[in-house]
Amino acid sequence: MITLSDCSCWFTDKKKVVKAMKHMTFSVKEGEVVGILGENGAGKTTLLRAVATLLEPTHGSVTVAGFDTVKEATEVKKRIGVLFGGETGLYDRLTARENLEYFGKLYGLDQHEIKARIEDLAKRFGMRQYMDRKVKGFSRGMKQKVAIARTLIHDPDIILFDEPTTGLDITSSNIFREFIHQLKQQNKTILFSSHIMEEVSLLCDSVMMIHQGELVYKGTLPELYAQEQSEDLNYIFMSKLARGNA
Amino acid sequence: MWKTVFLKEMTDSLRDRKTLLLTVLIPLLTMLGLVFFYESMIADPGDKTYTVAINEKLPSDMNDMIKEVKNLKLETFDDPQQAVKDGEANAYLEIPKDAGDMLQHQTSFAIKVHGYPTDDDSVIAVQMLQSLLEQYQNQVVEKRLAQDQIKSSVIHPFEVQSVDVQEGEDGDGENGVTTMLLSILLPMILVTSVISGALPAALDIVAGEKDRKSIEALFLTPASRLQLLIGKWLAVSMFGILSGIVAIGMLLLSTLLFTEKLKQALNFGDQVWSIIGVMFAALIIFSFMVSMIELLLSVVSSSVKEAQSYMSMIITLGVIPMFFTMRAGATQLDTYYFAIPFLNIHALCKQLMFGIVDPMSIALTLGSSALTVMILFVIVRRLFMKEKWMLAK
Numbered sequence: 001m002i003t004l005s006d007c008s009c010w011f012t013d014k015k016k017v018v019k020a021m022k023h024m025t026f027s028v029k030e031g032e033v034v035g036i037l038g039e040n041g042a043g044k045t046t047l048l049r050a051v052a053t054l055l056e057p058t059h060g061s062v063t064v065a066g067f068d069t070v071k072e073a074t075e076v077k078k079r080i081g082v083l084f085g086g087e088t089g090l091y092d093r094l095t096a097r098e099n100l101e102y103f104g105k106l107y108g109l110d111q112h113e114i115k116a117r118i119e120d121l122a123k124r125f126g127m128r129q130y131m132d133r134k135v136k137g138f139s140r141g142m143k144q145k146v147a148i149a150r151t152l153i154h155d156p157d158i159i160l161f162d163e164p165t166t167g168l169d170i171t172s173s174n175i176f177r178e179f180i181h182q183l184k185q186q187n188k189t190i191l192f193s194s195h196i197m198e199e200v201s202l203l204c205d206s207v208m209m210i211h212q213g214e215l216v217y218k219g220t221l222p223e224l225y226a227q228e229q230s231e232d233l234n235y236i237f238m239s240k241l242a243r244g245n246a
Numbered sequence: 247m248w249k250t251v252f253l254k255e256m257t258d259s260l261r262d263r264k265t266l267l268l269t270v271l272i273p274l275l276t277m278l279g280l281v282f283f284y285e286s287m288i289a290d291p292g293d294k295t296y297t298v299a300i301n302e303k304l305p306s307d308m309n310d311m312i313k314e315v316k317n318l319k320l321e322t323f324d325d326p327q328q329a330v331k332d333g334e335a336n337a338y339l340e341i342p343k344d345a346g347d348m349l350q351h352q353t354s355f356a357i358k359v360h361g362y363p364t365d366d367d368s369v370i371a372v373q374m375l376q377s378l379l380e381q382y383q384n385q386v387v388e389k390r391l392a393q394d395q396i397k398s399s400v401i402h403p404f405e406v407q408s409v410d411v412q413e414g415e416d417g418d419g420e421n422g423v424t425t426m427l428l429s430i431l432l433p434m435i436l437v438t439s440v441i442s443g444a445l446p447a448a449l450d451i452v453a454g455e456k457d458r459k460s461i462e463a464l465f466l467t468p469a470s471r472l473q474l475l476i477g478k479w480l481a482v483s484m485f486g487i488l489s490g491i492v493a494i495g496m497l498l499l500s501t502l503l504f505t506e507k508l509k510q511a512l513n514f515g516d517q518v519w520s521i522i523g524v525m526f527a528a529l530i531i532f533s534f535m536v537s538m539i540e541l542l543l544s545v546v547s548s549s550v551k552e553a554q555s556y557m558s559m560i561i562t563l564g565v566i567p568m569f570f571t572m573r574a575g576a577t578q579l580d581t582y583y584f585a586i587p588f589l590n591i592h593a594l595c596k597q598l599m600f601g602i603v604d605p606m607s608i609a610l611t612l613g614s615s616a617l618t619v620m621i622l623f624v625i626v627r628r629l630f631m632k633e634k635w636m637l638a639k
Contacts, residue, residue, distance in 0.1 A: 053466070054462065054637065077466055077467060078468050084459065084462060089458055089459045089460035090458075091254075091460060093257075093262060094254075094257065094258060094261075098254075098257070102250070105250040106247070106250065106251075106467035106468070106469045108468060
């Protein structure tokens with residue numbers, strides 16, 4: 001579903017070349033839930049942005065559902081849903097319904113499809129009572145739910161999340177985890193970055209560890225536990241980083 | 247797709263109080279204030295009475311002459327200069343004690359008129375007194391010449407009269423002054439209202455989206471960036487056009503309803519519809535251009551705050567040309583006035599206010615503005631396609 005071939009992303013910041021992603025090669029299968037782990041600045045967001053067509057690789061290529069993210073970006077966009085953490089990126093002066101309708105139209109859905117999708121998502125996330133209220137007065141959790149619904153408005157097969165539970169309270173985080181479970185049952189392919197090891201070990205089939213722009217591990221969780229002779233993901237992550245630094 | 251973007255941006259912006267305030271309310275209030283201010287500038291002194299302080303008795307014929315003017319009232323003060331300073335009088339007419347005798351014996355003397363140059367009422371009172379004293383002086387001279395049996399043409403060989411070409415020989419030139427005032431006021435209002443009306447939408451639509459990070463979600467949809475840009479640009483332009491219509495409409499309405507003098511300048515006869523049509527076309531193309539400039543600044547800014555600091559210069563850019571067109575007569579505007587963006591809208595409005603509908607000026611103004619819009623569109627589109635400019639740093 002997602003394939004990176006010798007992919008690198010470099011930037012120039014204040015005349016200095018920053019190698020945010022270095023020669024990454026891996027693939028994610030259909031229906032797989034992959035957690036991306038890494039310190040701040042390790043290159044997690046860069047990786048997700050490259051897959052999401054927002055960044056053009058300096059070297060190598062990224063394909064999503066068989067489409068190249070640079071040459072066939074529109075086809076890729078039709079098949080992915082992306083939610084970047086921190087900000088929900090909603091329009092405060094529009095209602096939750098209007099936000100979803102707008103994105104439904106931008107994804108090329110017809111009026112009937114949009115209505116049906118909004119009803120389904122509102123029911124699934126328990127948003128019915130505030131669908132016609134302006135987003136401005138929403139709590140963080142409510143906004144996060146609307147943002148997730150927006151990500152899924154076109155029913156994408158591949159979903160990318162960048163630290164989706166950052167800043168969320170326990171209830172909202174649990175809602176999100178429950179939602180990932182639902183998507184998993186629908187055989188969606190999910191790639192998400194997180195700092196929370198418990199979340200990754202609970203939700204993911206596979207894990208990727210990134211350190212200073214390099215992929216230091218990619219494999220299933222049982223394989224990783226067997227290889228490291230431990231089921232403490234936090235410990236494994238720290239020791240991988242220590243080996244990476246060495 | 248651009249229609250979806252346009253409708254969303256219109257809905258979103260119309261729900262923003264700041265946008266409504268700058269697009270509708272501010273132009274409405276500014277218009278009313280400016281119309282009343284200009285009307286008062288050109289209004290007659292009317293029934294207003296100006297007090298002239300004196301401390302000596304005036305020669306009787308001078309006294310009678312001043313008394314005949316209904317706007318001037320003579321009042322004796324112990325300290326007339328202080329009375330002017332205290333605001334009790336508008337001017338002080340200082341005249342020698344034995345002025346009457348000196349006049350009779352043909353001895354020259356000085357008359358001083360004291361006033362405050364920074365006080366409008368005082369300036370008017372001083373001007374009226376100076377004019378009256380000049381008339382009085384002429385009367386005295388003529389009387390003396392008559393006594394010596396000399397014709398007055400000996401010292402007044404000719405009389406200078408100014409004639410307003412537009413008004414004709416019978417005109418008093420007042421209509422020309424009001425037209426001139428409106429020809430300055432109207433383009434200034436049009437330009438500032440379009441710039442300020444489109445501003446909040448332009449800030450919110452791109453720089454605001456970067457701040458909120460909603461631009462990323464937008465760029466992740468399959469909608470083409472060209473369509474997104476067109477939708478946004480048209481929405482910003484619409485606010486400029488709306489603001490311009492509100493401002494010009496309010497200017498015309500308040501002038502027709504609440505003024506006497508300014509109203510006279512709005513008599514365009516048979517040309518009224520062609521003038522309105524041209525002005526509307528100019529408003530639309532000018533709004534498209536201003537919106538593109540504002541979008542360009544919004545695109546190159548990484549936040550609303552940064553964009554705001556750039557936007558202030560557009561107002562300056564819009565108002566400065568007024569000082570160039572002010573100095574030139576409506577019939578003396580050179581071709582280049584209509585070829586330079588911003589300057590052309592001022593020049594065209596000036597011509598229209600004087601009832602001149604010149605196809606060449608109109609074509610040049612609209613053409614040069616359209617060309618500027620096209621160039622700006624190409625630049626903004628290129629920047630809009632680049633993540634470096636469009637995605638939050």
